[in-house]
Amino acid sequence: MVESHTTETQTDLLSQLVKVRTWSSETKSGDLGECDAIAEDSPIIPTITSTNDNCLSKECPSYEDCFVLKARRRALDSDVVVVNHHLFMADLAIKETGFGELIPEADVFIFDEAHQIPDIASQYFGQSISSRQIQDLCKDIEIGYRTEARDMRQLQKAGERLSQAAMDMRIVLGDTGFRGNWRDAIASPSIKREMERLTDALEFVIDVLKLALGRSQLLDTAFERANLVKGRIERVCDVTITGYSYWYDTSPRHFSLHITPLTVADKFHEQVEMKGGAWIFTSATLAVSDDFGHFTSRLGLVPKQQFSLPSPFDYPSQARLCVPRYLPEPNSNGLADKLVRMLTPVIEQNQGRCFFLCTSHSMMRELGEKFRETLSLPVLLQGETSKQKTLAEFMELGNALLVATGAFWEGIDVRGDTLSCVIIDKLPFTAPDDPLLKARIEDCKLQGGDPFQQVQIPDAVITLKQGVGR
Numbered sequence: 105m106v107e108s109h110t111t112e113t114q115t116d117l118l119s120q121l122v123k124v125r126t127w128s129s130e131t132k133s134g135d136l137g138e139c140d141a142i143a144e145d146s147p148i149i150p151t152i153t154s155t156n157d158n159c160l161s162k163e164c165p166s167y168e169d170c171f172v173l174k175a176r177r178r179a180l181d182s183d184v185v186v187v188n189h190h191l192f193m194a195d196l197a198i199k200e201t202g203f204g205e206l207i208p209e210a211d212v213f214i215f216d217e218a219h220q221i222p223d224i225a226s227q228y229f230g231q232s233i234s235s236r237q238i239q240d241l242c243k244d245i246e247i248g249y250r251t252e253a254r255d256m257r258q259l260q261k262a263g264e265r266l267s268q269a270a271m272d273m274r275i276v277l278g279d280t281g282f283r284g285n286w287r288d289a290i291a292s293p294s295i296k297r298e299m300e301r302l303t304d305a306l307e308f309v310i311d312v313l314k315l316a317l318g319r320s321q322l323l324d325t326a327f328e329r330a331n332l333v334k335g336r337i338e339r340v341c342d343v344t345i346t347g348y349s350y351w352y353d354t355s356p357r358h359f360s361l362h363i364t365p366l367t368v369a370d371k372f373h374e375q376v377e378m379k380g381g382a383w384i385f386t387s388a389t390l391a392v393s394d395d396f397g398h399f400t401s402r403l404g405l406v407p408k409q410q411f412s413l414p415s416p417f418d419y420p421s422q423a424r425l426c427v428p429r430y431l432p433e434p435n436s437n438g439l440a441d442k443l444v445r446m447l448t449p450v451i452e453q454n455q456g457r458c459f460f461l462c463t464s465h466s467m468m469r470e471l472g473e474k475f476r477e478t479l480s481l482p483v484l485l486q487g488e489t490s491k492q493k494t495l496a497e498f499m500e501l502g503n504a505l506l507v508a509t510g511a512f513w514e515g516i517d518v519r520g521d522t523l524s525c526v527i528i529d530k531l532p533f534t535a536p537d538d539p540l541l542k543a544r545i546e547d548c549k550l551q552g553g554d555p556f557q558q559v560q561i562p563d564a565v566i567t568l569k570q571g572v573g574r
């Protein structure tokens with residue numbers, strides 16, 4: 105079911121749904137990254153993605169055709185399994201709860217782009233609950249009521265009350281796109297009151313679902329999910345436990361509450377010991393000034409061996425680093441205009457073949473718009489279609505400027521002359537309000553360290569090296 109506020113968004117979402125439906129009958133892998141018809145941040149994606157929460161597992165009518173299960177079966181039969189970091193960490197987290205196994209045991213674990221692992225591990229070793237999960241639960245209760253328990257009107261009422269409480273909670277959390285300290289937020293009487301209303305509504309849902317147990321698989325699963333949500337809410341509302349960063353974020357219609365461990369070193373180390381075998385971590389950006397300590401200490405690794413190999417590139421004769429002077433301060437008014445004026449001749453002279461990597465989405469959009477007005481060359485903007493398609497288009501055009509952020513800073517390899525100039529809008533320091541960064545800064549301070557030297561500078565060095573490496 106697709107949420108919508110206007111007929112226009114609804115029509116747009118429906119047309120995207122039709123495209124995904126057509127693609128789903130042709131795809132062999134089920135990997136949405138291969139579906140060119142929708143953008144990588146399309147709002148349709150969460151509505152068509154199965155999660156741990158709502159997967160019906162063996163009761164699912166599509167169980168035999170399920171792409172996830174097919175991939176899992178193939179993985180169990182394989183000698184070599186290639187997965188991304190998120191899936192690997194999700195697997196560790198699932199095993200911690202004793203739920204199941206996605207990835208088979210192995211003798212050797214090799215992580216490329218390993219510099220990303222500490223941040224990704226922090227997400228999976230922490231806990232989160234989002235209003236989207238609550239709204240999805242309410243939708244499934246409504247579907248269960250309409251299709252299998254028409255006589256239980258309380259189901260509908262309980263679901264509606266919970267959905268409303270989640271929306272009210274979203275409103276009371278304020279501005280969209282905000283990340284804040286949850287410990288401070290829950291101390292506010294209005295937020296505390298809405299949280300209590302949400303918890304009451306959830307308890308009512310659990311009571312009603314209990315009465316429906318055994319009537320429908322969907323409602324039985326909803327009962328389990330509601331209990332899981334309750335457990336998570338209790339966990340994130342108990343802000344007295346030390347060693348974690350408590351934070352929340354908001355999008356236009358949703359909010360999420362998170363707890364992130366200040367350090368994952370102990371847990372990750374424990375997993376490495378438990379799984380055994382050889383663990384190899386590689387990346388062009390693991391060391392800062394030939395020191396791997398920044399990386400190994402975050403994961404609690406005690407390496408048997410560590411070394412840097414020289415770059416295969418001849419930087420002195422193949423590369424040039426230019427640092428313009430007299431730029432306005434970062435985030436000051438008029439920065440985008442000035443950058444566009446200053447760099448248009450450079451990009452034209454270079455005949456496109458250029459990445460402009462930004463440190464924020466707003467800067468990316470502003471620059472993209474302005475370059476489209478001034479440049480005679482094609483300008484591509486991240487997010488207008490899938491990442492793979494954007495990249496393919498960039499290569500095919502051969503004279504384009506790609507304005508991008510986040511996902512294009514790393515993990516992209518454009519060979520040959522199609523990309524010969526990388527521009528950045530400023531040094532890539534992580535925004536100081538980033539909760540993961542805040543958690544690490546807190547941890548560093550607790551250990552008597554200097555967060556700027558030991559956390560922020562090494563992080564910026566690694567991101568900068570990644571950006572340059574495109």
Ligand code: SF4
Pocket residue numbers: 154158159160161162164165166167170171172173
């Ligand atoms: S079993 Fe069904 S609900 Fe679960 S992931 Fe597969 S298709 Fe989706």
